[in-house]
Each structure stands twice: as C-alpha cells, then as structure tokens.
Amino acid sequence: MGARPGKPERHRRLRGLLERDPFITDRELAEALGVSVQTIRLDRLELGIPEARERTRRVAEEATKNVRSVMTGEVIGDLTHLSLGEEGVSVLEPTADMAFRRTGIVRGHHIFAQANSLAVALVDAEVALTGTACIRFLRPVRAGARLVARARVTERAGRRYHVDVVSQVAGEDVFRGEFVVFAVDPSPGEVRVEGGSVHDEDRP
Amino acid sequence: MGARPGKPERHRRLRGLLERDPFITDRELAEALGVSVQTIRLDRLELGIPEARERTRRVAEEATKNVRSVMTGEVIGDLTHLSLGEEGVSVLEPTADMAFRRTGIVRGHHIFAQANSLAVALVDAEVALTGTACIRFLRPVRAGARLVARARVTERAGRRYHVDVVSQVAGEDVFRGEFVVFAVDPSPGEVRVEGGSVHDEDRP
C-alpha cells in the first residue's frame, strides 16, 4: 500500500470528513488526508461519493425538504383522516435524522409534534392554540417505524377543546397525550385567550 | 423598454422563480423568462442575487444548521449552565423558520423540545428517558425572542427524576412543564424501564 495509514483507514476518515462537512472540496480533502487530489477522486469513485457541488445540492434539497415538511408544515405527518371537531388520524414515518444516531430511537419532540399538530388540526377555527398537555411516552420508537396518531375530541366547552391522542406503532401504544386546545377567532388584535393562557398554532 | 412584460415585472418573476427553486441556473432562468442569459446576469446583479452555486451552498448551510442544531442536536438551545442532577439553564433564540409564517409565533414543539432536552440533560446517566410530562403554554413566543429555560430536579427516587422546567421571555413565563425522566444504565439489551414506561433520550 502507498500512503501511511492505509487505504481503508483513509476511506474511513474521508467519510468522516464528508459527514462533518459535505461542502469540502477534493483539494481540501487531499490536503487533509495528505494524499493527492487524484487519489481522492479514485477514493470517491470507489466509495460512490459524488462531487462537492452535487453533495451540496443534495444536502440543500434534502434539508429544505426536511425543514419544510418536518418542521415547517402545518401538520407534522400525513393527515389520513380528519373530521373537524371530532377526530383525526395522522401517519408519520420518522426518518433517521429524527432519531438519535446512537440508539436509532426517535426523539421525543417529533412524536410530540405529530400529536400536538394533529390535536390542533381538529379544531375548527382560523387559529388554534395549544394550552396545556399531559403526555406519556410508553415505548421507544425506532426510526423507520410507521407512527400512527389517532386523536379524538373528548370534550368541548366554548372555545376550549379537550383532545386525546394515542400514537401507535404496529398496533402497540407508544405515546398518549391529553391536550387542551383553544380556538381563536381571527381577531386582528393581540392573540390572547380567556385566562391569558395559551400558545398558538396556525391552521391551514 | 425592451422585452414584453417590462423589467420590473421580469424582476418580480425572477424572484418568484428563485424562491420556488433556489438551484435553478441562469440558462434555465433565461429560458423561463424568454430573455438572454446576459439579461439574467444583469438582473441578478441589479437585484443583488448571487449565483446558483452560491445560492445552493447557502441553502445547504442554513438548512444543515437548522437540522443539526434545531432538531438533531443533543440539547436544543445553548446550555449556559448545568449542575448534573440539580439544575440547568438553556437559551434558545427561535428563528423565523421555527415559527408560523402567518403569525410569526414559534411552534409549540420547539419550546417543548428545548424544555424536554434540558430536563433530560440534567439526569446523570448514559441514557436518559422521558416518561411523562405535563406542560402548559402560557404565552405565545415570537420568533427572535430570547427563550430562557430553567430546569430544576425537584425529586429523585432511584432512577426516576422529577424535573420542573420554566421558560421565560424577557422575564415573563411563557411555558411551564413537569417532566418525569428516567435514568437508564447502559444495559446492552432492550431499552426498558420499570413499568415498561419510557421514551429514551440520549445524553452526550
């Protein structure tokens, strides 16, 4: 073998470098690993790694996709069924980037986000606001699982809705939550409800 | 003026096209708008719009920043103070993409995520798991606000920690939560705790 730490080791490092910084160029990689640019090219060819511009483009694409659909969408997950003011079902298939790398277990706030946004979506108003929630994580959820959240309005008093949400994976409960959500009329003033309680959530 | 719909109109369209697809190239823009590539260059110059590669790079950078720090980081927010098993403070400055575009109000799960990850970070163990939480959103939080979360362990029984979290903006409470978090020994088997309850969270 040619270089010091051997090819497999270099490949490992190369992956590592690219993981930390997908925008790094061949020349920079060559300098970092103490080999020639050509070697980097061959390595990338071997490992099936595209060029820097392509990597950047992919990152940008995927990231915008994630940010838009995962964190920016009105409802987290796919709304498969919805009866306004009554019940609804949403399905979320958590990807690896929603999970801890070490354990592959989905971070709690994604599960919460799905349940919360579903609860809010049930409310028939321009703007809906989550007031309180009591939640319980029953089982760890693995990335790639099919997370089905079912929500039902259990009580309604004026603008206040009580919503129960149960999330399941393969028929087994993994999360339960009781949400209190407030409907808000589109009053163009301050967003404020009743006892001043409240955090808002938009509705589509 | 030269082309059909006039320059200002073309500039409007150009912005629109770029907003929908930041990766589109000058040549494609030229075709879409029915002008020459040179005109597109001049337009971009006038409007202070960088080239396609630069745009892509920025999108990628910002997006990875978001995904990494907002949703992927071990602790959401900056940990400004931490006494393991006792108390901690984290600061989060929610950006516009954490908020509803319409109202500019930060989505609930970001606030929850900050509180939850802080509660979990307090626990002195390899892996910590959120079991249950009762939370209350007291006030809407605007994007750009400085969200300070303070957590305190109020009770500890074996592996079970009770953690109270209060989040404030400008000294005013905006969120309160009571978390029950479980410490888990690094047992390489199933991740399971006591009554089977539990959702896990990593710790750095």
Added chain:
DNA sequence: CACCTATTAGCATCTGCTGCTAATCCAGTA
C-alpha cells in the same frame, strides 16, 4: 523477474459562473 495494486501526474473537456467590451434596438427629445 514479472505482475499487481496504489498512488501520482498531466491533459482535454465540461459547467456555471465573473468581468469586460461592444453591438444593437428603440423611445424620447432637442
């Protein structure tokens, strides 16, 4: 020794730009 792998080198080519100069069209106006 010949053979093989890994590495390095050089060169033509491509894409999507920048920066520059120049030509053209067309309207308003002295």
Added chain:
DNA sequence: TACTGGATTAGCAGCAGATGCTAATAGGTG
C-alpha cells in the same frame, strides 16, 4: 432629423471544481 440613453444581446477570456482518459512511478508478492 439626428442625438442620446436605457435595455438588451453577443462574444470572449478566465476561474473553480469537477470528469474521463492515459501514463508514469513506487512497493510488495508470486
């Protein structure tokens, strides 16, 4: 009418970061 000036188009040199190709070199191993 001729002049002026904004808008548009064209062409060319150059750059960065690649690809694809050929070839030379260094180090084992049979």
